[in-house]
Amino acid sequence: MPVDNDRDHERVIFCVSDHTGLTAEAYAHGIISQFDKITPIYRSRPFSDNADKVAAVVTEVNRVAESGARPVVFSTFGDRTLQEQLDGSHGFVIGLFNHWMDSLSEVLDAKPSRQVGRSHGIVDTVQYQLRLDAVDFALQTDDGLGTDHYGRADVILVGVSRAGKTPTSLYLAMHYAIRAANFPLSPDDHSESGLPTLLQPFGDRLFGLTIEPRRLHAIRTQRRPDSPYAELEVCRSELAYTERLFRAEGIPVIDTTTRSIEEISTTIIKQAGLERRA
């Protein structure tokens, strides 16, 4: 009987926390993605903030361990007792906070608060408001809208339709409270030479997005099948136009073809030297 290699390399990965579990998830995805061979099956168990809830997770981990490959458990607990309870499971447990807490405590000359599921109070209210304002800004100035607000923009993303401008603007707003507008460079602009008049006062805040023609064709086809808008030749021509424009105007540019929204956003922050507000 042939070995079922795919199933052999499936592995259940738990992310457990007494809070959102986002740190454990980010860490798990980051380190597990280093292992090409492994097909991870993620199970998130956030807000496991008392002994009963952790006991339920331990039972689940042990059940997986009994029935197949040993599961890997990434965890972040403020509460050491809950972490130790989880450590008693039959999974391979990586207690992300606990492991470095003592040495970090020494270096920082401070004691951790060990609160369960910390909430952050006043600082978060300010941060929340900054992010909310930035999201509002991104929505107001999405896709060429609200150009009268451009004076307040930290960055204005430009590029052809479906190059990734909207999700990037929203990500920059949501995560960093950066005010990102976005403006589509559409076929109508082709007649103009150089930058559309509206954008000219903001040359130093522009950031270009580009994408490979075939990928753009695929994205547009999914959106409007068989439309002229989605034709490969139209995609090629629009992209050639915007790339010429970016070069001529010295606009920095990122190719979004094989990049995630996170990669696009962090690259823009770094290259444009944007300041994070949150």
Place this chain on the structure above:
Amino acid sequence: MPVDNDRDHERVIFCVSDHTGLTAEAYAHGIISQFDKITPIYRSRPFSDNADKVAAVVTEVNRVAESGARPVVFSTFGDRTLQEQLDGSHGFVIGLFNHWMDSLSEVLDAKPSRQVGRSHGIVDTVQYQLRLDAVDFALQTDDGLGTDHYGRADVILVGVSRAGKTPTSLYLAMHYAIRAANFPLSPDDHSESGLPTLLQPFGDRLFGLTIEPRRLHAIRTQRRPDSPYAELEVCRSELAYTERLFRAEGIPVIDTTTRSIEEISTTIIKQAGLERRA
């Protein structure tokens, strides 16, 4: 001379990576927030993907170390040589991937790929598309728009204006490719008894957002100062109405007052049992 306690507890925290650095940042924020006394000053150095760039970071870390408290350096490198180069700095270096790589490799019975700044190729294209579609959906169905798309919604967030519906919908879309619509419960609905007619077919997909009246008052005041909309009494009355409605209709509800967008989103996913598509 009195001791300047605030400055004493400032600490420079580096997050260094050969990729976006988001994992290192998530981890650093998570663990450092356990130390109430510490005022962190974060410096992110993403895309440090060759020896020259890492050398520049080492120089920067050493400069901070010479001039004050020892900086803490959180790092995620796929490339072990770059990690070791950073380990040679005078900061307190926490190499997040390196530390567990060998034991994890053993448990997984697989070797890490050790690629610098991995990009993810085909899987990410699918994920990207799912997230893009969900963001489009959130925008189409924001604030009571596009109710004819509700058949495709995974969840419909309901609540008064400025309770946090829009950023939550966008976060759910961006991060989990969950299709979240949102519908404002406005004063006009007060005359109706029970759920607005439009929402009635979707009772099992509704999730309520509420917020403390004073906080809502503050948020609305910032948006439209001295408007009837922002008056504390109006806020109180609208919230009392929606909370009665949530109870009467058995709609699950989350109080957004002291929660971050991440906390609101992950709580809704857990409580509503939503499936993440990405």
